[in-house]
Amino acid sequence: MAAYAVAAGQAVLVAALAPWLLGWMRAVRARLEGRAGGRFGQPWRDLRKQLRKEPITPADAGVFFVAAPPVLMATSLLIAGAAPYVSTRGPLSGVADLVVVVGLLLLGTVALALAGLDTGTAFGGMGASREMTIAALVEPTLLLAVFALSTRVGSTDLAAIVAAGAADPARVISPVGALAAAALAVAVLAESGRLPVDNPSTHLELTMVHEAMVLEYAGRDLALVEWAAAMRLSILLGLLATLFLPWGVATSLHPAALAGATALFAVKVFALGGLLAAGEVFLAKVRLFRVPELLAGSFVLGLLAVLTASVLA
Amino acid sequence: MPVNDQLLSLACGLFLLCAVGVLWRRELTALIGLLTLQGAALAGIAVLLALDDPHPEALAVAVAVGVLKAGVLPWLLRRILARVPAARETAPLVNVAASLLAAAAMTLLAYAAARPLVDLAPAATARAAPVGLAVVLIGFFLAATRRRAVSQIVGLLLVDNGIAAVAFLATGGVPLVVELGVSADLLLAVLVLQVLTTRLQAAFGDTDLDDLRELRDR
Numbered sequence: 080m081a082a083y084a085v086a087a088g089q090a091v092l093v094a095a096l097a098p099w100l101l102g103w104m105r106a107v108r109a110r111l112e113g114r115a116g117g118r119f120g121q122p123w124r125d126l127r128k129q130l131r132k133e134p135i136t137p138a139d140a141g142v143f144f145v146a147a148p149p150v151l152m153a154t155s156l157l158i159a160g161a162a163p164y165v166s167t168r169g170p171l172s173g174v175a176d177l178v179v180v181v182g183l184l185l186l187g188t189v190a191l192a193l194a195g196l197d198t199g200t201a202f203g204g205m206g207a208s209r210e211m212t213i214a215a216l217v218e219p220t221l222l223l224a225v226f227a228l229s230t231r232v233g234s235t236d237l238a239a240i241v242a243a244g245a246a247d248p249a250r251v252i253s254p255v256g257a258l259a260a261a262a263l264a265v266a267v268l269a270e271s272g273r274l275p276v277d278n279p280s281t282h283l284e285l286t287m288v289h290e291a292m293v294l295e296y297a298g299r300d301l302a303l304v305e306w307a308a309a310m311r312l313s314i315l316l317g318l319l320a321t322l323f324l325p326w327g328v329a330t331s332l333h334p335a336a337l338a339g340a341t342a343l344f345a346v347k348v349f350a351l352g353g354l355l356a357a358g359e360v361f362l363a364k365v366r367l368f369r370v371p372e373l374l375a376g377s378f379v380l381g382l383l384a385v386l387t388a389s390v391l392a
Numbered sequence: 393m394p395v396n397d398q399l400l401s402l403a404c405g406l407f408l409l410c411a412v413g414v415l416w417r418r419e420l421t422a423l424i425g426l427l428t429l430q431g432a433a434l435a436g437i438a439v440l441l442a443l444d445d446p447h448p449e450a451l452a453v454a455v456a457v458g459v460l461k462a463g464v465l466p467w468l469l470r471r472i473l474a475r476v477p478a479a480r481e482t483a484p485l486v487n488v489a490a491s492l493l494a495a496a497a498m499t500l501l502a503y504a505a506a507r508p509l510v511d512l513a514p515a516a517t518a519r520a521a522p523v524g525l526a527v528v529l530i531g532f533f534l535a536a537t538r539r540r541a542v543s544q545i546v547g548l549l550l551v552d553n554g555i556a557a558v559a560f561l562a563t564g565g566v567p568l569v570v571e572l573g574v575s576a577d578l579l580l581a582v583l584v585l586q587v588l589t590t591r592l593q594a595a596f597g598d599t600d601l602d603d604l605r606e607l608r609d610r
Contacts, residue, residue, distance in 0.1 A: 253402075372489045383499065
């Protein structure tokens with residue numbers, strides 16, 4: 080029972096944290112660019128405003144368009160609850176392994192891409208096709224990078240990998256860890272639609288990926304999609320943080336350990352987010368046709384990590 | 393795992409990563425930077441092996457390798473680049489994404505092909521030897537698919553780095569005489585290629601080796 084409460088708490092934590100994280104990243108970026116920027120809470124205000132408005136469905140839209148926001152939100156909440164962010168003693172241990180998490184992420188991506196196609200507008204289709212191209216290249220990298228870590232633990236269960244890392248820090252700082260971290264970092268950038276793959280703040284039609292797919296949404300549906308997208312960023316950054324900086328993740332269900340782990344998780348995700356935002360100041364979006372190069376590079380890094388894990392170490 | 397083995401696998405990982413990075417980047421200056429780093433990693437492997445079995449000759453070889461591969465050769469390449477304005481590999485014969493995937497395949501091939509070699513003496517050094525084979529293959533691939541003279545020289549040097557790494561990892565080092573001979577050979581090859589590149593630039597205004605299509609007798 081306690082395990083289920085922890086999982087629900089994790090989902091609520093990630094859902095509450097995600098808009099703040101977005102606000103924090105925008106603030107860091109604005110400050111580094113010499114702008115005043117908006118307030119931290121601005122993404123939350125936008126969400127509240129959108130949630131009060133009525134959703135409008137285009138006349139030709141079908142079931143995919145209506146279903147995508149709830150599906151995206153549900154998969155994000157499920158991953159946020161199942162992944163070992165705060166505690167490795169989740170209620171779904173043994174089921175919530177790496178393959179399931181990547182599959183759920185992909186389910187959300189596919190739902191949104193189908194919704195983009197469903198309305199029949201040119202932008203939606205363009206965005207969906209780009210998103211699918213990127214997703215097809217990112218998912219193998221995500222899998223490979225975590226496989227590299229799982230070979231030494233002997234399990235694809237994320238909780239087992241994190242628990243082993245927390246028990247033996249030397250395991251994390253190694254050639255395998257470095258290669259897998261580099262591969263996963265690039266994959267996370269692409270999957271969450273950040274620079275240099277997609278520009279999250281653009282509305283220029285030629286460069287959009289995520290924005291092109293959600294162009295037709297309004298009101299409550301738009302709020303759900305944006306909220307879920309923000310949660311995916313937190314989920315992926317959280318995954319990076321817990322896999323490669325596993326210190327402080329609670330391995331028991333003691334309240335004090337859980338409270339400490341929660342605070343530490345927030346700090347780690349916000350630190351990573353700040354780092355990402357600071358890095359983005361120096362980056363430009365790469366051409367869409369150069370994106371496969373970047374992702375092939377990260378795929379090779381992931382493959383080398385697996386090789387190193389099984390042969391060298 | 394002892395610290396020495398950990399450092400050795402770190403150096404081997406860096407060595408392989410530099411070769412992959414050379415395929416990834418297009419700027420010729422970045423290529424030379426990566427080659428310098430790879431030379432340093434190779435010297436690191438040599439030093440670690442020499443420390444494992446302290447012997448003045450082995451240390452001398454390690455230092456010589458470091459000076460040549462991380463110092464002299466990159467310096468020569470930078471001099472070539474200073475004379476030739478081509479700063480980027482614009483149109484490789486195989487695009488970058490495909491060559492990265494090819495690099496992954498070649499690495500797997502190297503590990504598969506080196507299985508019998510590793511089984512002979514399953515120590516940490518022998519287990520890392522396929523890294524050298526993979527770098528040989530990647531260097532050969534680079535030399536075969538790039539057009540600029542400088543990237544082809546870099547490919548040649550990758551092949552040599554790979555051979556040296558296999559020699560160090562599989563046999564625990566080469567005699568000083570052999571190493572000196574190989575190094576002198578390599579230095580001469582790069583010097584000759586430097587002259588060739590400069591002549592190419594003077595004759596065609598470019599360093600695209602595809603321009604060399606016919607033989608002339610004058």
